[in-house]
Amino acid sequence: MTLLYNDVESAETPARTQRRLTVLSAARAIFVVQGYHGASMDDISVRAGMSKPVLYTHYASKLDLYLAVLQGYLDRMVDGIRDALADAHGQEDKVRRAVLAYFDFVDEDAGGHTLVFESPVPSEPCVRWRVRNAMGECAVLVSAELRAAGMDDVRAYACAFGVVGASHLAARHWLDAGRPIPKGEAVDTVVALCWNGLSGVQTSESNPA
Structure with missing residues (x-):
């Protein structure tokens, strides 16, 4: 059976949402302890348990991730x-x-x-x-x-x-x-x-x- 693009996107949404929440949780912990300048995307990806390329699919930069944590x-x-x-x-x-x-x-x-x-x-x-x-x-x-x-x-x-x-x-x-x-x-x-x-x-x- 062929799935439409929207069907695939919808099916992946819960998993992607969970990964994003995992990233935010890891980022909060790192930023609170190390501050913005002391934190690195390497540290955050390790704590989140995912590779940096996957991390960057959710947030394009450290500042974007910081802003998401701040907004929360x-x-x-x-x-x-x-x-x-x-x-x-x-x-x-x-x-x-x-x-x-x-x-x-x-x-x-x-x-x-x-x-x-x-x-x-x-x-x-x-x-x-x-x-x-x-x-x-x-x-x-x-x-x-x-x-x-x-x-x-x-x-x-x-x-x-x-x-x-x-x-x-x-x-x-x-x-x-x-x-x-x-x-x-x-x-x-x-x-x-x-x-x-x-x-x-x-x-x-x-x-x-």
């Missing part, structure tokens, strides 16, 4: 914020869950946090764009909740970036400092800062001088 972490970060806000009840709880999502992100995978926020290839425009875009997506999610609470678009977006920036910087400091206090206490501190500040903005808008 960025997607996880954005999804964490989205899920946190969807499960929250009330505005303060939404702020708390958004802050906690950042702390969970850096706490549960310090290597991923390093790749996202301390990329060894920041001079690459594509790396900077991906990180900036992901942070912007997080701010959009938070700003939507602030607008729903009655804040105007301009202030909502500005405050959302404040929440996002304070959360990820505080979480990084907490991790880099060796987790000096329990995560819950650290989250409470950042939430108090963000919530009191947001309440002040909302009050000033509802009671203009």
Whole structure:
């Protein structure tokens, strides 16, 4: 029986997808330990258990592979914020869950946090764009909740970036400092800062001088 090209492509898709996942898993492990410049496609192919020619059928260069790994972490970060806000009840709880999502992100995978926020290839425009875009997506999610609470678009977006920036910087400091206090206490501190500040903005808008 003769198979059409699409039939062959479809039949090979699951195996190719699995190989791609294997490559990404191997690359994550190598990049986290050795960094971008210290890693080599040889190291990654050995860890993935495949030849370099096969590796290059999935990713044309080390930078392409690095970007794929980076994007996976960025997607996880954005999804964490989205899920946190969807499960929250009330505005303060939404702020708390958004802050906690950042702390969970850096706490549960310090290597991923390093790749996202301390990329060894920041001079690459594509790396900077991906990180900036992901942070912007997080701010959009938070700003939507602030607008729903009655804040105007301009202030909502500005405050959302404040929440996002304070959360990820505080979480990084907490991790880099060796987790000096329990995560819950650290989250409470950042939430108090963000919530009191947001309440002040909302009050000033509802009671203009």
